[in-house]
Amino acid sequence: xxxxxxxxxxxxxxxxxxxxxxxxxxxxxxxxxxxxxxxxxxxxxxxxxxxxxxxxxxxxxxxxxxxxxxxxxxxxxxxxxxxxxxxxxxxxxxxxx
Amino acid sequence: xxxxxxxxxxxxxxxxxxxxxxxxxxxxxxxxxxxxxxxxxxxxxxxxxxxxxxxxxxxxxxxxxxxxxxxxxxxxxxxxxxxxxxxxxxxxxxxxxxxxxxxxxxxxxxxxxxxxxxxxxxxxxxxxxxxxxxxxxxxxxxxxxxxxxxxxxxxxxxxxxxxxxxxxxxxxxxxxxxxxxxxxxxxxxxxxxxxxxxxxxxxxxxxxxxxxxxxxxxxxxxxxxxxxxxxxxxxxxxxxxxxxxxxxxxxxxxxxxxxxxxxxxxxxxxxxxxxxxxxxxxxxxxxxxxxxxxxxxxxxxxxxxxxxxxxxxxxxxxxxxxxxxxxxxxxxxxxxxxxxxxxxxxxxxxxxxxxxxxxxxxxxxxxxxxxxxxxxxxxxxxxxxxxxx
Ligand code: SF4
Ligand code: SF4
Numbered sequence: 001x002x003x004x005x006x007x008x009x010x011x012x013x014x015x016x017x018x019x020x021x022x023x024x025x026x027x028x029x030x031x032x033x034x035x036x037x038x039x040x041x042x043x044x045x046x047x048x049x050x051x052x053x054x055x056x057x058x059x060x061x062x063x064x065x066x067x068x069x070x071x072x073x074x075x076x077x078x079x080x081x082x083x084x085x086x087x088x089x090x091x092x093x094x095x096x097x
Numbered sequence: 098x099x100x101x102x103x104x105x106x107x108x109x110x111x112x113x114x115x116x117x118x119x120x121x122x123x124x125x126x127x128x129x130x131x132x133x134x135x136x137x138x139x140x141x142x143x144x145x146x147x148x149x150x151x152x153x154x155x156x157x158x159x160x161x162x163x164x165x166x167x168x169x170x171x172x173x174x175x176x177x178x179x180x181x182x183x184x185x186x187x188x189x190x191x192x193x194x195x196x197x198x199x200x201x202x203x204x205x206x207x208x209x210x211x212x213x214x215x216x217x218x219x220x221x222x223x224x225x226x227x228x229x230x231x232x233x234x235x236x237x238x239x240x241x242x243x244x245x246x247x248x249x250x251x252x253x254x255x256x257x258x259x260x261x262x263x264x265x266x267x268x269x270x271x272x273x274x275x276x277x278x279x280x281x282x283x284x285x286x287x288x289x290x291x292x293x294x295x296x297x298x299x300x301x302x303x304x305x306x307x308x309x310x311x312x313x314x315x316x317x318x319x320x321x322x323x324x325x326x327x328x329x330x331x332x333x334x335x336x337x338x339x340x341x342x343x344x345x346x347x348x349x350x351x352x353x354x355x356x357x358x359x360x361x362x363x364x365x366x367x368x369x370x371x372x373x374x375x376x377x378x379x380x381x382x383x384x385x386x387x388x389x390x391x392x393x394x395x396x397x398x399x400x401x402x403x404x405x406x407x408x409x410x411x412x413x414x415x416x417x418x419x420x421x422x423x424x425x426x427x428x429x430x431x432x433x434x435x436x437x438x439x440x441x442x443x444x445x446x447x448x449x450x451x452x453x454x455x456x457x458x459x460x461x462x463x464x465x466x467x468x469x470x471x472x473x474x475x476x477x478x479x480x481x482x483x484x485x486x
Pocket of ligand 1: 032048049050051052053054068072073074075076077078079080
């Protein structure tokens with residue numbers, strides 16, 4: 001993170017399309033931990049994640065679960081709630097400090 | 098050649114604005130500020146200035162319009178008073194935080210209620226922590242001069258802060274008095290043109306104003322505002338000096354009246370200083386060593402200047418035309434805290450006067466001076482001038 005001397009004044013964003021640099025995952029207080037052994041790759045969590053933080057990858061013609069991009073995951077727990085096999089556990093962020 | 102004009106204070110301010118010729122002025126009437134924007138609307142309709150005048154439907158809109166205008170890179174002004182300033186307040190803070198050098202004459206008026214349209218400083222004090230630079234002016238000449246100096250200061254690259262030029266409602270705004278008006282060309286050259294660092298209309302270098310600024314950078318941006326205030330404090334003597342060159346009028350953070358050998362000093366802002374100077378003269382004739390300090394710059398608060406002038410005096414009385422309910426009066430509390438560090442603290446007294454336009458007579462000013470002359474001051478006691486018991 002930059003200090004007060006190194007940022008444009010007034011909160012001005014002086015170049016376009018910088019939203020990716022805004023790592024909104026820093027708000028998170030809970031982190032989804034996926035038990036890959038239980039996961040059936042049904043992709044419900046990928047579909048429901050409101051922040052597109054859950055990645056998917058094509059394995060042949062089938063979608064497979066990718067990684068969670070913690071830079072943008074808000075820890076909302078929607079993924080854990082929709083997982084039909086309870087493969088996702090929300091753990092307090094404090095466990096990872 | 099400068100000319101003498103005998104007009105109202107509102108007209109004097111409107112003339113300063115006319116000579117600066119801002120790109121945009123938002124206008125919304127509120128007593129006693131209305132004549133400023135009325136005169137200005139006249140200049141616009143007569144084609145004397147090429148300003149875009151935006152008549153809006155509220156003060157909230159007026160401040161919103163000038164924020165948008167200043168962010169687009171236009172030199173921008175508006176004017177207000179009292180409850181109008183209160184309605185603007187949300188955006189007043191935003192203007193400062195976005196670092197937009199808007200100039201706004203504030204015709205000081207009671208903030209109500211019960212409803213009152215007359216002079217006091219509760220409006221300016223409400224906005225004292227909004228991040229705006231605040232000047233206070235005693236008369237027409239100062240209101241005119243400080244509007245011009247405000248433009249010069251606000252737009253400095255290391256400052257970029259909005260400025261309020263305070264003048265007393267009705268007393269200055271509607272009272273008729275002579276002032277010296279500089280030549281149009283001289284003012285135009287003094288303020289120069291504004292080349293904003295960022296502009297929404299500069300499509301080659303697109304920028305975003307007003308994005309979300311949460312706990313990650315908000316703190317840093319406010320630290321920048323504090324730095325800009327420090328820079329304004331450093332730049333002001335240069336602005337005063339340059340203004341003296343074009344006008345012959347010498348300004349400073351504090352206007353000092355007969356303080357050199359004074360044992361007892363009164364601190365008071367704006368038009369009441371004129372009455373106080375009259376009383377100082379009377380008391381001097383009676384052999385009392387009294388003097389007057391009138392802060393012209395309130396934000397950034399000239400703490401060092403106060404320390405220098407008040408250190409070692411016998412007694413100081415501070416007059417406030419506003420109250421901070423449950424706390425010490427706004428000017429008094431700042432003067433008092435400035436004196437914490439001086440080697441030899443004077444005894445201090447706090448006086449509230451003139452609320453809601455209550456006349457402040459020489460007798461009332463004398464009353465405060467007599468307390469200090471008799472050593473009858475209690476630093477923790479708030480006293481009232483002209484209040485019926
Ligand atoms: S916790 Fe919420 S934001 Fe994070 S991956 Fe799950 S659904 Fe997406
Ligand atoms: S919802 Fe559960 S089972 Fe389905 S892909 Fe996500 S983690 Fe795997």
